[in-house]
Amino acid sequence: xxxxxxxxxxxxxxxxxxxxxxxxxxxxxxxxxxxxxxxxxxxxxxxxxxxxxxxxxxxxxxxxxxxxxxxxxxxxxxxxxxxxxxxxxxxxxxxxxxxxxxxxxxxxxxxxxxxxxxxxxxxxxxxxxxxxxxxxxxxxxxxxxxxxxxxxxxxxxxxxxxxxxxxxxxxxxxxxxxxxxxxxxxxxxxxxxxxxxxxxxxxxxxxxxxxxxxxxxxxxxxxxxxxxxxxxxxxxxxxxxxxxxxxxxxxxxxxxxxxxxxxxxxxxxxxxxxxxxxxxxxxxxxxxxxxxxxxxxxxxxxxxxxxxxxxxxxxxxxxxxxxxxxxxxxxxxxxxxxxxxxxxxxxxxxxxxxxxxxxxxxxxxxxxxxxxxxxxxxxxxxxxxxxxxxxxxxxxxxxxxxxxxxxxxxxxxxxxxxxxxxxxxxxxxxxxxxxxxxxxxxxxxxxxxxxxxxxxxxxxxxxxxxxxxxxxxxxxxxxxxxxxxxxxxxxxxxxxxxxxxxxxxx
Numbered sequence: 001x002x003x004x005x006x007x008x009x010x011x012x013x014x015x016x017x018x019x020x021x022x023x024x025x026x027x028x029x030x031x032x033x034x035x036x037x038x039x040x041x042x043x044x045x046x047x048x049x050x051x052x053x054x055x056x057x058x059x060x061x062x063x064x065x066x067x068x069x070x071x072x073x074x075x076x077x078x079x080x081x082x083x084x085x086x087x088x089x090x091x092x093x094x095x096x097x098x099x100x101x102x103x104x105x106x107x108x109x110x111x112x113x114x115x116x117x118x119x120x121x122x123x124x125x126x127x128x129x130x131x132x133x134x135x136x137x138x139x140x141x142x143x144x145x146x147x148x149x150x151x152x153x154x155x156x157x158x159x160x161x162x163x164x165x166x167x168x169x170x171x172x173x174x175x176x177x178x179x180x181x182x183x184x185x186x187x188x189x190x191x192x193x194x195x196x197x198x199x200x201x202x203x204x205x206x207x208x209x210x211x212x213x214x215x216x217x218x219x220x221x222x223x224x225x226x227x228x229x230x231x232x233x234x235x236x237x238x239x240x241x242x243x244x245x246x247x248x249x250x251x252x253x254x255x256x257x258x259x260x261x262x263x264x265x266x267x268x269x270x271x272x273x274x275x276x277x278x279x280x281x282x283x284x285x286x287x288x289x290x291x292x293x294x295x296x297x298x299x300x301x302x303x304x305x306x307x308x309x310x311x312x313x314x315x316x317x318x319x320x321x322x323x324x325x326x327x328x329x330x331x332x333x334x335x336x337x338x339x340x341x342x343x344x345x346x347x348x349x350x351x352x353x354x355x356x357x358x359x360x361x362x363x364x365x366x367x368x369x370x371x372x373x374x375x376x377x378x379x380x381x382x383x384x385x386x387x388x389x390x391x392x393x394x395x396x397x398x399x400x401x402x403x404x405x406x407x408x409x410x411x412x413x414x415x416x417x418x419x420x421x422x423x424x425x426x427x428x429x430x431x432x433x434x435x436x437x438x439x440x441x442x443x444x445x446x447x448x449x450x451x452x453x454x455x456x457x458x459x460x461x462x463x464x465x466x467x468x469x470x471x472x473x474x475x476x477x478x479x480x481x482x483x484x485x486x487x488x489x490x491x492x493x494x495x496x497x498x499x500x501x502x503x504x505x506x
Contacts (some may be wrong), residue, residue, distance in 0.1 A: 015081065022244070038360055039187025042420030043406045047185035050089060050140040054166065054178050056081035058132035076125065078136055081166075088164040090115060091141060093152060096162075100151050111151065113144040114345065114369050141192060143345060143369055143420070149182050159183065189403040189470040189498055190366060190427035192388070196334035197296045198259055198397075204252070204267045206291030207381055208284075210302015210341070211273040211313035212236040219302065223272040226382055235268065244438065248275040248283050257389065257397045258450050260434050264397070266389050273313035281318035285296055288320065297336045297388065298386070299381050304341025304348070304372075322347065326354035331362075336388075340380050345369045351407040360423040364402070369418035380419070383409045390492070396452035399431060401470045407491040429481075431499075435467045439479060439497050440504035441488050453486070453494050464504040466496030479493035 040047040062073035090113070097111040104110065127135040131238055145151075153160030159181055166176045197203050207226070212219035224243040231241070235253035238394045240246050252267035271287045291298040303311050309322040320328070329350075339348050344367040352358055352365060366384070387405045392396045400408075402421050409419050433451030443449055443456040453468035469481040475497035484500045 008175065032059070036233055038422060039425035040127075040185060040420055040422050041187050041189060041402060041406075041424055042143075042369075042410070043403055044146065044410045044415060045143050045418040046146045046418075047141065047143050047187070049183045049185065050138075050142070050180050050245070051183070052138060052180045054081060054085050054132050054136050054138060055176060056136070056168075056480055058134065063132045074126070074128070074134065078124065081168075082124065082138065084166050084168070085138065085164070085178065086115070086140065088166055088178075093144075093341075094165050095150075096152050097145070097148070111145040111149070112370075113142055114343075115140075115142040127262055141290075143418070149184060152182060157354055167305060186423050188429065189401050190270045190424045190429050191399055191401050191432050191468075191470065192336060192405075193334045193427060193432060194397070194399050195428075195432040197336075198264050201262075202265045202267060203297070204289065204295045205269070205297040205385065206295045207268060207270045207299045207385075208301070208310070209272040210300060210304075210311045211272075211315065211318075212504075213314040219272060220274055221302075222379070223270065225379070227270060229382055230268065230270075241394070244368070246270060246275070248270075248280075248287065248292065255389070256395075257391050258395050259397050268385065273315070278316060281313055281316070284312040284318060285310070285320050292335075293331055295331075295335070296333075297338065299338040299340065299384065300367060301340040301381055304344050304368075305316065305340065306343065306346045308341075308347075309351075322351045325351040330355050330357040330448075334355045334362045336364050336366070338381070338384055340366075340368065340372055342371045343368060345420070361426050364421050364423045366419060366421045369420065370416050372417055380409055380414065387492070392446065392452050394447050394452075396447070397433070398452040398492075399433060399468060399494075400453075401468075402427070403470070403496065404492050404494065406438065429470045431468035438465050439467050439476060440464045440499060455494075455496055456457065457484075457496060457498065459499070459504050460502060461504065466498055468494035469497045470495060 010295065016410050022180070056077050058073060058077055062070065062077070065073055074394045093113050096105065097109070097113065098104070101110045109121050124136050124138045129135070149160045152162050160183075161179050161181050164178050164180060166178060168175065181385050183450075196320045207224045209219050226248055227243045231237070235255050236251045237251060240250055240253070248271060250269075252269045254268075255266050257264050257266065265402045269287075269291075271284060273284060288298070300310050307322050309320045309324065311317070311319040313319075337352065348367060349365050352363070353360075372380075384405070384488075387400050387408045390400060402424055406419055406421065410417070431451060431453050435450060435454065437448040438454055441449070441464060443463050446452075446454070446456050449456055449465035455466050455468075457466045467475070469475055472479075475481050479497040480498055481495045483495050485493055
């Protein structure tokens with residue numbers, strides 16, 4: 001096999017989506033391991049929750065109202081106070097992070113915060129006193145630098161807090177100092193639901209390039225790059241021998257892999273704006289609608305932003321508006337949506353979740369926090385294809401957890417983009433392929449351990465199987481979920497359920 005060195009996009013040079021070099025025969029060493037004694041996740045960002053209580057007061061006129069009029073006055077007062085709170089919190093965090101980053105702010109700063117769109121990042125419960133005082137227990141959500149809590153509240157031993165002072169220039173409410181508690185998301189790493197993706201024997205992927213208004217037409221250049229790479233990497237398509245052969249109705253690129261000895265098919269369809277003329281722009285939106293309604297993985301790569309939808313072309317402009325997401329037919333089966341465009345974290349998830357067919361049990365959504373470099377960001381599509389369809393030397397699917405996949409895309413070249421995934425809280429933390437009864441069974445090679453991802457481990461008394469995992473809670477009693485190696489180049493080697501006493505029964 002080819003030598004593996006992870007530098008930028010070096011993984012793309014590997015053929016057939018096989019694992020980089022690793023030892024697959026005999027026991028993987030446990031010596032190093034033994035010596036070391038909504039959920040959103042990312043590898044270079046973290047979701048945070050801010051909680052606390054803030055107060056405001058109804059004016060005398062509002063106190064005289066009743067029914068729906070009073071409810072409207074209360075809602076207005078709460079919205080005004082919450083807006084004041086949000087601004088004060090963001091200003092405080094920006095100041096702290098700017099000081100920590102030597103004054104550098106913006107997307108390339110070492111530390112950052114990114115709040116979702118106004119009204120989408122906050123919730124509250126409300127108590128009203130007889131004198132018209134409103135007590136608001138609030139929650140604010142945002143994504144930020146992984147080590148943010150230690151910056152905003154250094155040295156805390158139990159939980160971390162900071163204070164902000166709110167001013168009410170109307171004079172209706174006195175100035176107030178609010179204690180804000182900051183907590184990191186408790187969401188743990190998990191696997192995509194590979195068993196659901198492969199349930200019908202086919203993993204079908206729809207890749208859709210949005211249009212580009214720039215003169216260089218990066219959308220077409222990068223679509224060509226992707227198609228050429230699929231052809232070079234031995235994806236099969238008898239009708240498409242070059243990019244120019246690709247049509248809106250071309251059959252998919254295909255490849256096969258195995259799961260527990262069963263042959264599975266992976267299919268990839270690709271669309272871009274120059275496939276159709278001006279009178280047939282609807283075919284572009286029809287194609288992505290078919291993907292949303294039927295396919296297992298849907299990838300959109302194009303211009304994006306707050307309240308934007310899928311912008312399929314600019315010559316002329318043709319798009320599916322975000323307001324349409326709630327009505328578009330979407331599959332009620334498990335899917336993965338990968339939204340590669342500028343700041344898709346901000347509003348896309350909320351708009352998609354308005355669709356009655358989707359919930360956090362049947363969709364994982366990959367988004368970006370910051371700007372995606374247009375000329376090279378589309379390369380991420382192949383990165384996701386590569387890691388989601390990875391195989392070992394025997395052609396067996398090698399299931400990576402979400403954090404492992406994200407480590408493959410949140411590389412140095414794209415570190416300011418901050419790819420993350422929403423919806424993993426209910427995903428499996430144990431290998432979704434066959435895992436039951438595998439741990440500690442004798443083995444001489446990985447392929448004797450049930451499914452790709454389960455490794456043959458070198459226990460002191462002899463080789464025995466591990467099971468791919470992401471967290472201790474997934475393993476049986478007496479086992480822990482342990483990382484085998486610390487080498488960052490080997491991030492794709494999954495953690496394994498390992499006996500805590502390093503002794504498997506004969």
